[in-house]
Every structure is written in structure tokens, then in C-alpha cells.
Amino acid sequence: MAQWLSGEVIENFAWNSELFSLRVRTEPFTFTAGQFVRLGLTIEGQRVQRAYSLVNGPADPVLDFLVNRVHDGLFSPALHQLKAGQHIEVSQPASGFFTLNEVPDGDDLWLIGTGTGIGPYFSMLTTAEPWQRFQRIHLVHAVRHAEDLAYQPLIAELLAERAGQFVYQPVVSREDHAGALRGRIPALISSGELEAAVGCPLTPRSQLMLCGNPEMIRDARELLASKGLPKNLRRTPGNVTIEHYW
Numbered sequence: 221m222a223q224w225l226s227g228e229v230i231e232n233f234a235w236n237s238e239l240f241s242l243r244v245r246t247e248p249f250t251f252t253a254g255q256f257v258r259l260g261l262t263i264e265g266q267r268v269q270r271a272y273s274l275v276n277g278p279a280d281p282v283l284d285f286l287v288n289r290v291h292d293g294l295f296s297p298a299l300h301q302l303k304a305g306q307h308i309e310v311s312q313p314a315s316g317f318f319t320l321n322e323v324p325d326g327d328d329l330w331l332i333g334t335g336t337g338i339g340p341y342f343s344m345l346t347t348a349e350p351w352q353r354f355q356r357i358h359l360v361h362a363v364r365h366a367e368d369l370a371y372q373p374l375i376a377e378l379l380a381e382r383a384g385q386f387v388y389q390p391v392v393s394r395e396d397h398a399g400a401l402r403g404r405i406p407a408l409i410s411s412g413e414l415e416a417a418v419g420c421p422l423t424p425r426s427q428l429m430l431c432g433n434p435e436m437i438r439d440a441r442e443l444l445a446s447k448g449l450p451k452n453l454r455r456t457p458g459n460v461t462i463e464h465y466w
């Protein structure tokens with residue numbers, strides 16, 4: 221049965237005018253990296269709640285959420301306005317199966333996210349599991365504009381600590397950016413550009429996680445299935461594990 225914890229906003233950090241990291245302290249609870257909670261607020265007298273992935277590692281005491289303000293949305297503009305010291309409700313226990321224990325073994329792990337869909341991967345990368353189970357880990361972040369490439373300091377730390385095992389590949393669709401591929405994930409998989417950029421081919425020993433925009437997930441999933449990399453289901457294990465944000 222879901223329970224609500226009272227959380228205190230510690231920080232609302234703006235990556236740019238629309239993208240922000242909300243850091244919240246609650247009483248401690250356990251979760252598996254990749255899971256999400258619901259955040260709850262009362263907006264104009266109505267109780268509203270939405271799902272958000274936990275970006276912080278399970279061992280971190282402060283909850284971290286990477287959120288995009290949806291302009292005509294109801295909940296995310298209210299989150300965007302929250303300031304340190306204000307309160308928000310956090311559901312417990314955390315939910316979801318977008319977790320590494322649902323992913324079969326393989327040689328290389330591709331963590332592919334659009335926009336805020338990169339968040340759950342940071343949580344996973346704080347744990348020992350991906351580093352112990354996979355020889356190579358590719359973190360692929362697809363955004364519209366380069367200013368949406370959040371968490372660069374954390375990525376720089378991972379690149380320094382895990383040289384040889386960890387590759388970060390940004391993808392920017394609407395402008396050129398140094399080091400980034402230009403375009404959409406499905407097209408870059410189809411053309412072979414993504415494999416060339418990270419220096420690793422997709423093979424039956426590849427495991428991919430896809431998170432974020434449902435169109436990207438649908439198109440990438442169909443393409444990967446046509447390359448012999450089917451969706452991963454509990455009853456029929458495959459290569460592609462997915463989480464839709466809407």
C-alpha cells in the first residue's frame with residue numbers, strides 16, 4: 221500500500237530555463253536504481269501527482285529528480301517554481317521494473333535516454349552492478365539543444381574513473397555541438413553512426429535500455445528488433461528494456 225512521505229526541498233537547481241534538478245530530503249527509504257516515485261502537490265485546491273525517476277543512487281540520502289517544465293502541463297510548472305524550504309510529498313515504496321536486475325547478461329550495456337530520460341541511468345551508475353556485469357557501458361543522451369546536456373560534472377567524473385569501460389555519447393537534434401552526433405537515435409542506429417561513434421558494434425551480446433520519449437522508443441525498438449535485438453520480457457528474455465515517460 222502506497223504511503224506518502226513529507227519531503228523538504230533542499231535545492232532547485234536550474235540547468236537552463238526549462239530543465240532543473242529538484243533535490244528533496246525525506247526520511248530514508250530503500251529502492252532499486254532505475255525505479256521511480258510519485259511526487260504530490262496540492263495545486264489550486266486539487267491534489268495532483270506524477271511519476272519521476274530517482275536520479276540519486278540508493279545509498280544517497282538526498283533524493284534527486286531531473287525534470288523538464290512542460291509549458292502546458294499541470295504539475296511540472298508547479299515543480300519548477302518550488303524553492304528550498306518548501307514541502308512536497310513523495311510516494312513510497314518506489315515502483316517500476318526499469319532496473320538492471322531485469323536486464324539479461326551481455327558484453328556491452330547501452331543506456332539510451334532522451335531528455336530527462338537519462339536520469340535513472342545516473343542512479344544505476346552509482347551502484348557496482350553495471351560495472352561488474354558489463355565490459356563496456358555506453359551512455360547515450362539525446363536532446364534538442366546542447367544546453368539540455370545536464371550532469372556534465374558527474375559524467376566527467378565517470379569518464380575519468382572508468383576510462384576504457386565507460387563511453388558517453390551526446391546526441392543533439394537541432395544544432396551542431398562539438399563531440400555530439402546530430403540527429404535522432406533511430407536514424408543514427410539505422411545508419412551505423414551511433415555504433416561508429418562509440419566504437420562498438422551492436423551484437424546479440426548487447427543489452428540496451430531505452431528511456432524517455434515514446435516515439436524514440438517505438439522507432440528504436442522496431443529497428444533493433446529488425447536487427448535481431450528483440451524487446452526484453454520476463455517470459456521471453458531479449459535485448460531491449462524500455463521505460464516510457466508518457
Ligand SMILES: Cc1cc2nc3c(=O)[nH]c(=O)nc-3n(C[C@H](O)[C@H](O)[C@H](O)COP(=O)(O)OP(=O)(O)OC[C@H]3O[C@@H](n4cnc5c(N)ncnc54)[C@H](O)[C@@H]3O)c2cc1C
Nearest residue numbers: 256270271272273286287288290293294295296336465466
Ligand atoms: C515511470 C515514469 C517516470 C517519469 N520520470 C520523469 C522524470 O524523471 N522527469 C520528468 O521530467 N518527467 C518524468 N515523467 C513524466 C512526468 O510524470 C510528467 O508526465 C511530466 O512531468 C509532465 O507532467 P505535467 O503535469 O506537467 O504535464 P501533463 O499535463 O501531464 O502533460 C503531459 C504531456 O507532457 C509531455 N511530457 C511528459 N513528460 C515529459 C518530459 N519528461 N519531457 C518532455 N515532455 C514531457 C508529453 O507530451 C505528455 O503528453 C515520468 C513518467 C513516468 C510514467
